[in-house]
Amino acid sequence: MSVNLPITNEHGFYEIRLESIGGLGANLIGKILGELGALYLELNSSNFASYGSEKKGTPVKSFIRYCDTDKEIRINSPIEKPHVIGIFHENLAGKIPVMAGVDENTVVVVNTNDEPDAVRDRLKMHAGTLICIDALKIALEERTRINMVLLGAIGKATGFITLDSLEQVVRDTVGKKYPAALEGNLAGVRRGYEDIIGTEYKDDGKYPYQEYKEVKRDWGYANAPIGGVNTIPGSTITNDVSASRQGYVPIFHEEKCIHCGLCDTTCPDMVFQFVQGEYRGKPSMVNKGLDYHHCKGCLRCVEVCPTAALTAELERDYDIGKLHVRNKDLIVDSLEFEDTGANSIVNTESGN
Ligand code: SF4
Ligand code: SF4
Numbered sequence: 001m002s003v004n005l006p007i008t009n010e011h012g013f014y015e016i017r018l019e020s021i022g023g024l025g026a027n028l029i030g031k032i033l034g035e036l037g038a039l040y041l042e043l044n045s046s047n048f049a050s051y052g053s054e055k056k057g058t059p060v061k062s063f064i065r066y067c068d069t070d071k072e073i074r075i076n077s078p079i080e081k082p083h084v085i086g087i088f089h090e091n092l093a094g095k096i097p098v099m100a101g102v103d104e105n106t107v108v109v110v111n112t113n114d115e116p117d118a119v120r121d122r123l124k125m126h127a128g129t130l131i132c133i134d135a136l137k138i139a140l141e142e143r144t145r146i147n148m149v150l151l152g153a154i155g156k157a158t159g160f161i162t163l164d165s166l167e168q169v170v171r172d173t174v175g176k177k178y179p180a181a182l183e184g185n186l187a188g189v190r191r192g193y194e195d196i197i198g199t200e201y202k203d204d205g206k207y208p209y210q211e212y213k214e215v216k217r218d219w220g221y222a223n224a225p226i227g228g229v230n231t232i233p234g235s236t237i238t239n240d241v242s243a244s245r246q247g248y249v250p251i252f253h254e255e256k257c258i259h260c261g262l263c264d265t266t267c268p269d270m271v272f273q274f275v276q277g278e279y280r281g282k283p284s285m286v287n288k289g290l291d292y293h294h295c296k297g298c299l300r301c302v303e304v305c306p307t308a309a310l311t312a313e314l315e316r317d318y319d320i321g322k323l324h325v326r327n328k329d330l331i332v333d334s335l336e337f338e339d340t341g342a343n344s345i346v347n348t349e350s351g352n
Contacts, residue, residue, distance in 0.1 A: 002042035003160045005066060007083065007105070012071045015079040016154065018062040019098040020088035023296060025147030028174070029086070030062030032151060036161065036169045037066045046073045059096050080212035082106060086154045088135075088146065090114070093123045100212035102128050104203060107157040109196070111135040111146055113316065116199035126210065127203040131157055131196045136247040136316075138195065144181070144188030146247070152192025163193045249315040250302050251323070252289045256309035259286045263301040263310060269294040272301070273325045289325035 005014045016033060020026030030047045037045025049062040063079045081101040090112040092098050102108060106128040112119050113134040120130055135149035142149075148170070155161035166189050175182040203209075259279050264272040264287070271294045277286035287309075302310045 003162075005043070005068060006159050008067065009081065009083075011075075012067050013073070014066040014158070015082045016064040016084045016086070016158070017079045017082040017101075018060075018064075018086045018088065018154075019092055019096070020060045020062070020086075021092065022060050024060075024088040025145055026060050026062050026086070026088050029147045029151050029154070030064055032169055032173055033064045033154070035173065036165060037064070040165045040169055041066075041161070042069065043067065044069055044071065044073050046076070048076060050078065059092070078212070078214065084109065084154055084157050086150050087111065087123075088150060090119065090122065097210055097213070099123050099125055100210045102126055103209060104128055107131065107198065109133065109150065109153045109157050111150060113137060120199075120201055124207040124210075125201060126207050127201050129157075129198040129200050131198045133192060133196055135192065138191045139188055140247075142187040142191060143184040145185075148185045148188035149192035152189040152194075153196050154192075155189075156193045156196055157198075163190065166193065247297075247315060248299060248312045249292075249297055249318065249320060250290065250295065250299060250310045251313045251318060252287070253309050253311065254287075254289070256307045257287050258307055258309070259284055260306065261285070261287075262304045262306065263287070266300050266304045268298065268300070269296060271295045289323065292320050292324045 008014050018026040018030055027049045030049055034045050034047025037043040043066045045067075046065045047063065049060060061078070065073050065075075065079070067073055079101075081103070083105065084107045085098070085102065087093075087098055087108065087110045090110055099108075102125060104127045108123070108125060108128055109131045110119055110123070110133070112132050113136070114122075114132065116130050116132050119125075119132050123130075131153060133149065133153045135146040135153070138144075138149045139146045151170070152163070152166060155163070155166045167186055170185055170189055171182065174185055178185075259274075261274070264270070264274060271290045271292070273288045273291055274285045275288055276283065278284060279286055297315075299312050302312045
């Protein structure tokens, strides 16, 4: 099936940029959209992603370029002025410049349960069409993942990708790999495609246009120490207490905790804050809760907890900032906890 690209830039490209965090499946959606262009829409297409360590919670960008087959895609550079942007986690706003390159011609698709005017203010969106879709809610209802819902919404936002072609590419890709999840995934794509309404914003002077700028790191291949060094162990570069999970978050119920430490040994990111204390009248290491800076929402801790002292809850129902246990507040005897490190990164006399 061939399609006509609606508008292209000066190079003849139609461009999509996905802004996400690791674990939400944006990279997969980029690959699917790339494949869709070349194999199903009779376009030339390319896709590539930009990310750091492949860790849940780290910022991820994925880029998709399309052009007619009488042209070639010979560039592999980041997309600075996309026709469509998909924002997989609204809390990315303010942490990285997701609105770079957005103007009147851009369609911005955001995973949010908020109203467009509030989202525009949060994003500081200059102008363009804003599509707000509660991908998490739809994904829960349809037993799929938010990336499938956003695939439908982003496809619709382009104006030329049909629902049939999206369904076909999903059947032929993730459907073959995960057949048991196919119906849920297709339902998610359909809801994403059908449930969207755009709100147009003109350049009313409220928020300035943002130029796209590459973030330069202090260390690169030329000057980084051999083997690499993570200066903030256990943390991610733009991590805070909100933007690194997929909708669910572990919640700690201290009264049920027997301080067995299973959560701590299971957690890959050393989120739990154990300090010297007392349990049942005896000296013991006791669990004080979670440092959510480091939590990526994998929920392994919930699975292993023997007493249901950890439960998986919808993140949007909780003020995580108030539940958050900062390890720097837990200075106990000779243990001095670092502000930004995971709980096992401590300075002890024996460690010096
Ligand atoms: S696994 Fe559960 S009971 Fe054990 S320390 Fe962790 S929260 Fe407490
Ligand atoms: S969900 Fe639990 S196991 Fe996973 S990173 Fe967060 S605290 Fe650790």
